[in-house]
Structure formats: structure tokens, C-alpha cells
Amino acid sequence: MYRPILDPLADSLALSALVAALPIVTLFLLLGVVRARAWVAALGALAVALVVSIVAYSMPAGQALLTASQGATFALFPLVWTFGTAIWIYRMTVTSGHFDVLRRSFARVSDDQRVQALVIAFCFGSLLEGLAGQGTPVAITTVMLLALGFGPMKAATVALVANTVPAAFGPLGLPITTLARVTDLPTGDLGAMAGRQVPVIALFIPLLLVGMVGGRRALRGTWHVALACGVSFALAQFLTSNYLAMALADIVAGLVSAVVVAVTARIWPPRRHEDQPTEATSPGASAGLSATPTPGGPGAPAGPGGVDGAGGPGSRPDHGVTLASRTAVAPHPPDTSVEVWRAYAPYLVIVAIFGLSQVPAIADALNAVTVTFNWPGLHLLTVSGTPSSLPVFRFNWLSSTGTLLVLAGLVTMAILRITPRTALVTYGQTLASLRWAILTVCGLLALAFVMNGSGQTATLGTWMAGAGGLFALLSPILGWLGVALTGSDTSSNSLFGALQVTAAERAGLDPVLLAAANASGGVVGKMISLQNLTIAASAVGLSGREGDLFRRMFGWSVVLICAMALLVGLQATPVLSWMVP
Numbered sequence: 246m247y248r249p250i251l252d253p254l255a256d257s258l259a260l261s262a263l264v265a266a267l268p269i270v271t272l273f274l275l276l277g278v279v280r281a282r283a284w285v286a287a288l289g290a291l292a293v294a295l296v297v298s299i300v301a302y303s304m305p306a307g308q309a310l311l312t313a314s315q316g317a318t319f320a321l322f323p324l325v326w327t328f329g330t331a332i333w334i335y336r337m338t339v340t341s342g343h344f345d346v347l348r349r350s351f352a353r354v355s356d357d358q359r360v361q362a363l364v365i366a367f368c369f370g371s372l373l374e375g376l377a378g379q380g381t382p383v384a385i386t387t388v389m390l391l392a393l394g395f396g397p398m399k400a401a402t403v404a405l406v407a408n409t410v411p412a413a414f415g416p417l418g419l420p421i422t423t424l425a426r427v428t429d430l431p432t433g434d435l436g437a438m439a440g441r442q443v444p445v446i447a448l449f450i451p452l453l454l455v456g457m458v459g460g461r462r463a464l465r466g467t468w469h470v471a472l473a474c475g476v477s478f479a480l481a482q483f484l485t486s487n488y489l490a491m492a493l494a495d496i497v498a499g500l501v502s503a504v505v506v507a508v509t510a511r512i513w514p515p516r517r518h519e520d521q522p523t524e525a526t527s528p529g530a531s532a533g534l535s536a537t538p539t540p541g542g543p544g545a546p547a548g549p550g551g552v553d554g555a556g557g558p559g560s561r562p563d564h565g566v567t568l569a570s571r572t573a574v575a576p577h578p579p580d581t582s583v584e585v586w587r588a589y590a591p592y593l594v595i596v597a598i599f600g601l602s603q604v605p606a607i608a609d610a611l612n613a614v615t616v617t618f619n620w621p622g623l624h625l626l627t628v629s630g631t632p633s634s635l636p637v638f639r640f641n642w643l644s645s646t647g648t649l650l651v652l653a654g655l656v657t658m659a660i661l662r663i664t665p666r667t668a669l670v671t672y673g674q675t676l677a678s679l680r681w682a683i684l685t686v687c688g689l690l691a692l693a694f695v696m697n698g699s700g701q702t703a704t705l706g707t708w709m710a711g712a713g714g715l716f717a718l719l720s721p722i723l724g725w726l727g728v729a730l731t732g733s734d735t736s737s738n739s740l741f742g743a744l745q746v747t748a749a750e751r752a753g754l755d756p757v758l759l760a761a762a763n764a765s766g767g768v769v770g771k772m773i774s775l776q777n778l779t780i781a782a783s784a785v786g787l788s789g790r791e792g793d794l795f796r797r798m799f800g801w802s803v804v805l806i807c808a809m810a811l812l813v814g815l816q817a818t819p820v821l822s823w824m825v826p
Contacts, residue, residue, distance in 0.1 A: 247308045248626040249700025251707050253301055262708035264301050265701035268294035268692060269730065276775065276795050283779050283791035284681050287688030294692050298699030309695060311623040315638065316694030317687040322640070324690070324732075325683050326647030328380040328780045333675045334591055334654045335388045335784075340671060341661040346580050346588035348392045357517070358395060359455045359467045360510050363474050365389050366407035367451055368503035369592075371478070374411035375495030376599035378419070379646045380732075380780045382408050385592070387784040395458075397785040402797050403457055405772045405781055409805070410447040410478075411495040412734045412768040413439050416646070417603055418492035420764050424738040428746045428760050432491070437826045438761035440486030440494065443768060444479035445812055446805060447498075451475040453801065466516030473509040478502035487826075591657040598653050602644065611644035625698050635698050682783040685791070689775050693731045697740060702727075706741050710748030717752075717817035720745060720759045721766025721809045725802075728767035732776025737767045754817055758825050762813040769805040772798040 252258045271293045275286035291313065298304040338344040351361060366386045373382040383404050390400035414421060414436070421439060425432040451471040456464045464471070482498040489497070580588075601607055617639050625633040642648060658668050676683075696702045705726075709719050723745065727737025741763050749759040771777055778791045778798070787794070815821040 246624045247304055249628055251704050258708050261704050265704040276792050280792045282789050284685040287685045291688050291692040294695045298695055302699045304699045312694045312698040313691040315620045316691035320687040320690035323645045323647050324686055328384045329679055330647050330650040331381050331384040332784055333672045334657055336671050336675055337663055343588040344392045346584050350585050351393055355510055357515050359458050359463055361393050362403050362454050362458050363451055363506050364503055366403045368499045370407045371411040371495045371499030378416035383777050383780050384784050387781050391785050397787050401781040401785050409768045409771050410443050410450055412771045413443045413764045414494040415734055420734040420738050423735045424742045427739055427742040430757055430760055434757045434826055435761050436491030437487045438757050439764050440483050441824045442765035444483045447479040448475040469513055470509050470515055474502050474506045477505040587660055590660045594656045595653045598649050602649055614643050615641040628703055679783050681788050682779045685779045686776055702740055706744040713752050716748050717754055718810045718814040720762040721813050724763035724766030725770040725806045728770030729773050732774040734764055734767040738764055755825055758816055766809050769802050773802045
């Protein structure tokens, strides 16, 4: 039985925190400076975490390895099971040719990539996050953007940034309900508080997305559509989380903002400039993984006003248009209404299945066969000496997101007339192409579990909580680190939720404010989470380029977390204390 100690090195919390941070520093250095492959960075950080847990924290080697094995298994189920199946559905639509149909259909609504990025990555992605989560929005919206002629790197960066603000409420409010469970604070108050923090950031994300797609000139021509998108999403998210149903915040906000964008773009079309990228005309662009980036396009740095992905403040612009999108081909004859319906059907089926799965009677039936057990041989206590919940493994094989996506895939097979053999071969090819991504996610989750089980994470959080009244500024940063490490706002809330409340009480701050700040700060950690970076890179055939994505995302993530920290800090003072419920 292992019980972690917060200050194992010379009884010094600061020195212990410095050592506990080594795995995270290793991860960021390998990924962002050394430019190692993602799986190398994950496994390298895991090795450092194991050494720190055994040598510095005196954790038995057997317990450390068992903790890592549980984390790796959790990565396979449900994470790989989820995003692997989502990409499989996409590959079936490519095989049947219906992804080309979808691309042409979207082009008829608007062939402007700026509008497409808002509708697909931001609005539809929010809907998917509100229903499924677990990497599904990134996997699906990335390949949809790719099919519309976005360069691979641009598609990945746009999808990653768009997946930020919905993360606080996640699939049907799961991150908030988890936060309430670990803090014993009212779910309604936590949801309302998060609904008064995240929408402020949501106001600016659509403007950032438009700038990433077309640069400053494109932003000048589309600012009104982006602003309408941000305002409508923020307002809908605020009103739903505070006065309707917190669990529906992302779903309602995604639907409302999609309608507003479509209407605004129709009434007041975006102004174009001569080099504004539009939807690709070449079928090759929709082949997904075979899209070819131009020299100096994807992979080159891009700045806040740049084109292909915003590598962070100070980078240079870049257009990032695929070669395929520059190739003229003969006009395609109009698609029949039946073929258009089939092209949209997989995504309508996903929404319908996940919506039905939340009906109480159906949800109870799906969860009735869930198996819960303690990880064999793993015996952990918390810092306070109570049994840890970390060794508990929940095998919800029927109600998991991946299983529901398999069901959606089976329905998709029937609608697209894909044979079982073709579907099975496609799934095998999908898993084979994701082999390095799978290894990366397994290493990353093993790292997170080892840091949590050994007490390294608790040491870091407790050290930050010693800032007293200034902890209001650091509180969102703790959530940001938690999501960057685990890839999940739910996991970050499980890690740091109780710590946020304890720190708030010690510093005389509002516990609801700081607990919600953990969830709100976590949203901007999504874009630099190695888990999400791996999913996005794998979806567009950029495996091994996760470091490039990380460097593009890191600068913007830092800017946004600073903005969130400032907001929470002001909410802890009389300046904005009126925002606290």
C-alpha cells in the first residue's frame, strides 16, 4: 500500500515541486525544442516520471509500473477506441466517394474557407463535443476541413483551436458534474460560474479562426461574421448554463451560432480579396491523407495575422494552400439529392445516436452492463490516507463513446452501401495508420497516471496553492496544465478540483470561483494537449509532425490562458466580483 508524501525531498515543498515538474518539462522540451516525434516525447517523459516516482517519492517500482499499465490501458479504452472509430467512419465516406459529395455541398452553401471554418470546426465541433467528446470533434472536423481543400496543417490547427471553449462543459456537462462530485459544491453554481468565464474567451475564438485561415486581410473582410458567431455562441452558452440546463450548453450554443453564421453570411457576405483561399476544386484535395502541402505552406510558422495556423505571437504569415487546391479540373455534374443526403447521413446518424443514448431509460440500459473493478495488484492511498480512486477501472463497454460510434459506423455502412469486408479492411488500415498515435496516447496516459498516483501532481498543485490571494491568478493555470497533460477537462477537474477548493478556503477566496476556474482554464490547454495534437495529426496524415503543431499552438495557448487568469483574478476582486453567482 503506497501513500504519497507532498514534500519528500528535504521536507521542502518547493524543491519537491521542482523535481515533480521534470516529466512535464521533459515532455515540452522534447516536443517543442528537440522536435522529437510525439511517441518519443511521451515515452521519454514517462521514463522521467517513473524515475522521479521511484527515487524521489519512494514509490515501489511494482506499484509505479502497475499505475503506468493502467494508464496505458485507459488510453486504449476508451480513447483509442473512440478516435480510431471516428476516423474509420471518415475513411468509409472517402472510400464510397461521399466525402467529395459533402465537400461540394458545403461549397454550394459557401465556398469561403473562413465561413466553412466557423460552421464546421467551431459550431459543428461544439455540437460533437457536447455529445461525445474524447477527441471525436477534432478527429471528425479535421478531416471535414481537409475535404474542403484546407491544407493538412491548417485543418489541424483550426480544429484544435475551435475545440477549446466547448471543453469546459464537454459531453453533456460531464466535466462540471465531475468537478461537483470531487468538491462537494453545487453543480448548478459551478456550471453558472463556468458560464460566466468561458463565454468571454468564446467571443474571440471565431476571430482568431478567421485570422488563421486567411490572415489580417481576410479578417477585415469577415470580421462581422466572426463577431456574430462569437457573440451568439457566448450568449447562448451563458444563458443555457445559467438559466436552462448546463449539460446542454455546448449543444445549444453550437446550433444557435451555426444558424447565425449562415444567416449573417447570406445577408452580409464576406468581402473577398484576390488571394483569398476558397474551397478546393480538385477531388484529390478530398482524398484526405494524400493531400500534398506546398513548399513553405504547412509546416512553416504562422503568426496571429498569418494564414496557416497561428504558430503564436511573432511568427510570420503563410498561406498553406494545398497543391491539389490549385489544380483546375472540369466542373462536376450536380449531385442528386439522394447522394447529398447520404453524404450528410454519417454525421446525422452520429448526432442522433448520441442524442438517443442520453435518454434516461436508454442510458440506464447501456450502463447496466458496465463493469467496475480495482486494477489488479495496485494499492494506492491519497495524501490524506484515504483509499485512492485512481486504481478503479470502469469498463463501460456498451455505453462508451467508441461503441456508440461503432453503431453509427454500422448504420453508415448500410446507408453508403459498403460491404462488411470493405469496412473491416478499412478499420484494419485505420488502426495500422494510427500505430504511432496509439503508442503516443498510451505513453501520455501512463505518464499522467504515474504522476497522479505517486503524488507528483498533488505536490505541484499544493505548491502553487501557497501563493495565497494571488492564487486566483494561478488557479486557471493549474487547470491549463491538467488538461495539457491529460487531454481531458474531466480528468483535470478530478485531479485539481478538491485542491482548488482547499486553496480557496486557505486564501479567503470563493471556492466556487476557483473550482470553476479549473475547468475554464483547462479549455485553452486543449490545444496543446499531446493527446489532441496526436489525434489531429493522425487524422490528416501528419503523424510525426505533432511538434510542429505544438509550436503553432503554444503561443496562442499562453496568450489565452493569460487572458483567462486575468479574468479570474478580477472576478476575485470587487472589480468583477458581481459576476460570481
